[in-house]
Amino acid sequence: MKKEGLTDKKMQDLVGEIARTYKDDTGINFIDVSNLPVRDRIVEVLDLLIEILFPGYTGKRAVTKSNVHYIVIDILYHAYTELSEQIERAYKYQCRMQNCDTGDCRAMAEKATLHLLTHVPEIRELLKGDVEAAFEGDPAAKSHEEIVISYPCITAIATYRIAHELYLKQVPLIPRIMSECAHAKTGIDIHPGATIGRNFFIDHGTGVVVGETTIIGDNVKIYQGTTLGAMSFPKDERGRIIKGRKRHPTIEDDVTIYAEATILGDVTIGKGAIIGGNVWVKQSVPAGYTVTTANADLVCKTPKISGGMYEI
Secondary structure, three states, X not given: OOOOOOOHHHHHHHHHHXXXXXXXXXXXOOOOOOOOOOHHHHHHHHXXXXXXXXXXXXXOOOOOOOOHHHHHHHHHHHHHHHHHHHHHHHHHHHHHHHOOOOOOHHHXXXXXXXXXXXXXXXXXXXXXXXXXXXXXXXXXXXXXXXXXXXOHHHHHHHHXXXXXXXXXXXXXXXXXXXXXXXXXXXXXXXXXXXXXXXXXXXXXXXXXXEOOOOEEOOOOEEEOOOEEEOOOOOEOOOOOEOOOOOOOOEEOOOOEEOOOOEEEOOOEEOOOOEEOOOOEEOOOEXXXXXXXXXXXXXXXXXXXXXXXXXXX
């Protein structure tokens, strides 16, 4: 019996079939595209920036009071060089997509990179508040160091605060790559376009979604599974989604949102409000209000023994 296998002829035929699917493709292949940012390089830059925000926590560099300036200088130069190149690639990609011929992608990239790096001190001050909020908000937390090293919310929030600065400079692709990297690591999905205030704490974190036009005030605490999403997407006369509109919630200061709550649309949750677990909110909530589901009646049945087996 002749053994079937992947002969040269079958291989050539298969390659031909696969290659034919590449013809006239837009968006899902990257053949002959030399001006796309490289995801792995962006992840490397993100790691460098996190190292500046929390010096020494990775253990990759032995940071001391006497050498911290030299280490920060080294990281900053490395991050500036690498990130400028990747942002330039992203701008060139955008120019290619929009048939733009301004030719100033390099200057724009350097300006965006400098914008981010000059905001590092501000980002660090915000992160100090985020870590403190986690420490004060979680009775299981034993130290600030424990929070930085082990809490997924700090990785997600730090990444968001970096990506947000690039988003503000309208850098294509890279802010979203950064945020999705944090999403993959932590299960927390924060769009870089969201606006988030001080002392932000996400407890546990898994399954949290924060949409692009969400606005979150100061001292807000949310629990796992919370969704701050859009309820509907308006479309133009051609049936295409209209982009750029406010479509996600505004969460004012001092709000607490418990696990698995879903808040949809351009609604406002007023200052100091409490949103209970598993609720579905599609309208604004006044300041100081508490929103919960109706209490379900709990039914507890005594198990019965039948033939040596328990039945309920």
